Amino acid sequence: MRFIVSLIFVLWASCLLAQSSPEFSLPFNEPAAHIKFLASDELGGRMTGEHGNDVAARYIASRFLRYGLKPLAPNYLQPVPFIKRSAPNDVALAIGDKTFSNDETLLLSGEATRVSAPVVYAGFGIVDSATGRDDYKGINAKGKIVVARIGTSEDDSPRELFGAFQRKQEIAKAKGALALVELYRFGFPLSRLKSLVGRTTLALDDGSETQSSFPHLLLNDDDSQIRAFVESEKKLAGKLETDGYKKQKVISNNVVGTIEGTDARLKDEYVLLSAHYDHIGIQPTPNSDDSIYNGARDNAMGTTALLCAARVFGESPPKRSVIFLACTGEEMGLLGSKFYAEHPLVPLNKVVFNLNVDGAGYNDTSVVTVIGLERSTAEQDLIEACKAFGLEAIQDPAPEQNLFDRSDNVSFAKKGVPALTFSPGFRAFDDAINKYYHQAADQADEHFDFRYFHRFVKAFIWAARRIADNPNAPRWKAGDKYETASQRLYGR
Numbered sequence: 012m013r014f015i016v017s018l019i020f021v022l023w024a025s026c027l028l029a030q031s032s033p034e035f036s037l038p039f040n041e042p043a044a045h046i047k048f049l050a051s052d053e054l055g056g057r058m059t060g061e062h063g064n065d066v067a068a069r070y071i072a073s074r075f076l077r078y079g080l081k082p083l084a085p086n087y088l089q090p091v092p093f094i095k096r097s098a099p100n101d102v103a104l105a106i107g108d109k110t111f112s113n114d115e116t117l118l119l120s121g122e123a124t125r126v127s128a129p130v131v132y133a134g135f136g137i138v139d140s141a142t143g144r145d146d147y148k149g150i151n152a153k154g155k156i157v158v159a160r161i162g163t164s165e166d167d168s169p170r171e172l173f174g175a176f177q178r179k180q181e182i183a184k185a186k187g188a189l190a191l192v193e194l195y196r197f198g199f200p201l202s203r204l205k206s207l208v209g210r211t212t213l214a215l216d217d218g219s220e221t222q223s224s225f226p227h228l229l230l231n232d233d234d235s236q237i238r239a240f241v242e243s244e245k246k247l248a249g250k251l252e253t254d255g256y257k258k259q260k261v262i263s264n265n266v267v268g269t270i271e272g273t274d275a276r277l278k279d280e281y282v283l284l285s286a287h288y289d290h291i292g293i294q295p296t297p298n299s300d301d302s303i304y305n306g307a308r309d310n311a312m313g314t315t316a317l318l319c320a321a322r323v324f325g326e327s328p329p330k331r332s333v334i335f336l337a338c339t340g341e342e343m344g345l346l347g348s349k350f351y352a353e354h355p356l357v358p359l360n361k362v363v364f365n366l367n368v369d370g371a372g373y374n375d376t377s378v379v380t381v382i383g384l385e386r387s388t389a390e391q392d393l394i395e396a397c398k399a400f401g402l403e404a405i406q407d408p409a410p411e412q413n414l415f416d417r418s419d420n421v422s423f424a425k426k427g428v429p430a431l432t433f434s435p436g437f438r439a440f441d442d443a444i445n446k447y448y449h450q451a452a453d454q455a456d457e458h459f460d461f462r463y464f465h466r467f468v469k470a471f472i473w474a475a476r477r478i479a480d481n482p483n484a485p486r487w488k489a490g491d492k493y494e495t496a497s498q499r500l501y502g503r
């Protein structure tokens with residue numbers, strides 16, 4: 012009898028303990044094995060639309076299958092359609108007997124073009140019916156190459172200068188011009204502007220990409236020599252040849268699976284766990300021959316946390332159902348999560364919370380930084396989950412970086428879903444972070460803290476579990492800027 016009483020006591024005590032202490036194991040090498048593959052050179056930086064990105068997606072899908080997740084799309088892959096716009100290789104411009112090459116020009120818009128036509132000079136190239144201003148007065152621009160000064164007037168602010176491109180292009184087009192050349196003269200070197208503007212970009216193929224095909228370029232004219240030449244010489248012949256911007260349809264995939272919850276009532280609610288698996292690929296790196304941006308911290312770390320949670324929950328599901336979403340296109344502007352939020356595979360009003368995992372790196376391995384920690388009622392579960400592994404959950408220490416709105420959680424927050432980002436511990440966005448953030452050095456090598464990583468992943472899994480088991484679904488705290496969207500989504 013005494014034996015039975017003590018047995019019952021032991022069982023009761025262990026039940027109590029089970030509610031407060033983590034009941035899963037994560038072998039040290041499990042997260043290490045994932046990150047070493049995902050951040051390997053062979054995956055070439057997992058750039059959206061590139062081969063290494065597809066291999067990473069296939070790896071994640073294959074793991075989801077192994078862990079028993081239910082696919083929410085064939086083979087767990089949700090195709091995301093993109094338009095890739097590749098920058099021109101060659102821009103050759105001639106005005107009179109002067110020729111200009113790639114280095115002196117920046118093509119703003121235009122496809123493959125070959126134009127030979129007279130050149131006309133049109134001042135700033137502005138026509139404004141409200142004020143009666145007409146820089147084209149007395150000029151016939153039809154069938155000609157229009158050369159104009161940059162901006163709208165002598166003392167333009169940078170905003171006016173760069174904001175006038177669209178308007179001036181439309182005016183030139185309406186005047187029947189074949190091309191518009193703006194003479195660039197500004198404190199910011201054209202070569203640097205080119206690295207920002209004249210590069211290959213991806214956009215969602217949803218009809219929002221409205222890149223013009225009109226040839227429009229900037230020509231460096233620091234010392235106003237070209238302006239003087241074009242103004243003084245009449246009857247100049249011009250020639251423009253370029254391979255232009257090339258558009259191509261590209262598919263990259265979100266990887267999505269789900270695990271059904273164990274509670275008869277709560278399983279109709281979903282916790283969405285997300286992490287982006289894409290990174291920024293291969294790029295020239297000054298002073299180094301390593302050009303592969305492996306993205307170990309950003310975000311093979313988060314992808315690994317997602318995979319480990321999928322394995323643990325596959326073996327022992329929580330009360331609520333869980334969606335596992337590995338996003339593509341984050342580095343191109345949160346595009347994969349944006350697409351998913353527009354085309355959810357489970358209705359968004361059944362998703363009670365999004366715990367996203369992503370980060371730039373860490374500089375304090377005693378903490379986990381939760382971007383948005385204080386903004387939802389999941390706060391306590393997050394704090395306790397980190398504490399269980401000797402880590403302190405801290406709030407965003409660098410609000411000026413606007414990190415809340417710079418990761419995939421915001422795609423769901425905007426729809427009203429309480430959505431936060433679980434990030435490796437950092438107390439400031441300082442040099443220790445910048446050393447790795449979007450650098451080729453962000454690798455799973457001897458500088459990477461595998462011990463911290465292991466604890467970080469465990470804390471993430473435990474946080475997800477506590478939230479998915481909590482009888483009360485998380486909510487935005489009163490007054491949050493996404494509270495109205497939340498009321499709209501859930502109808503309460």
Ligand SMILES: [Zn+2]
Pocket residue numbers: 287309310341369370371
């Ligand atoms: Zn990231």
